[in-house]
Amino acid sequence: MEGYRVFVEGENWFEITGRSFSVKVSEKPDIVAIANHQGFVEDCKTGRKKNSDLYQVLIYLLLVPISIQRCRGLDLQGRLVYPDGVMEIQADQVDEGFKEQFRGAIATLSNSTPARKVPSYQECRYCDISAQYCSERVDAKPDQDLEKHDLF
Template sequence: LGGRPDIVALFENETGGTVYDVKTGQPRASDQAQVMIYMYALPHWNRFRGMQFDGRVVYNDHEVAIPHSAIDDTFKKRLFALIGRISSQDPGRKVPSGSECRFCDLTSADCPERVDEEPSDQDEMEVSDF
């Protein structure tokens, strides 16, 4: 796990604080997930041990508040499952697309999953469970 929040502001009594992360692009769900990971991880680090953090994602035109209660058992289970998938010896599921494959130098002979063109709107795509 790596990364660094933009700002960690502590309450005066140092029982917790707010994690701020400033974004310049379009809002994405991953922005909130990133701040939530910081909110989870900081209390496990010596300097912030036992503290409770709220979060705030700051965009040019608005902010998204994330209460400390968002770091619940469901979030933790999903985070641990993600870490497990990332650190697994098993390779991740390949999800190629024409828009990505067109920049790759590998040929179809080298990469059987290569997609040379996007399916049309009339084609049905089968999406396997993840």
């Protein structure tokens, strides 16, 4: 980005401690680029697009301005960079509805009563917690005997 001062990964690491919940959130945006009073927070992806990618950048846009000194007071925008293109994310997407959703997620994660587990092959295959520590983990793709159907 010509004319921008670019900070990468470790330079962008931050940690913020909640006031209402005893939780620490730490993040490390891939790229923060700053010029004048404008900044971009970018996350580079190598795989397929997922909804969680958008939420990750929205969380960056929520927390970066209060967690990284050099980003305070900037007009920040987000970007998801995929192999096949770029998705622009506007700061106004971090509205009160999103903030409430974020607070709700933090409340759930910090609750002394664990959230209800809903294991599935589709979810567990992306999880780093091994079966040694999670007895509910599903490692096998479910057997779907669908060979004899007449749907299509």
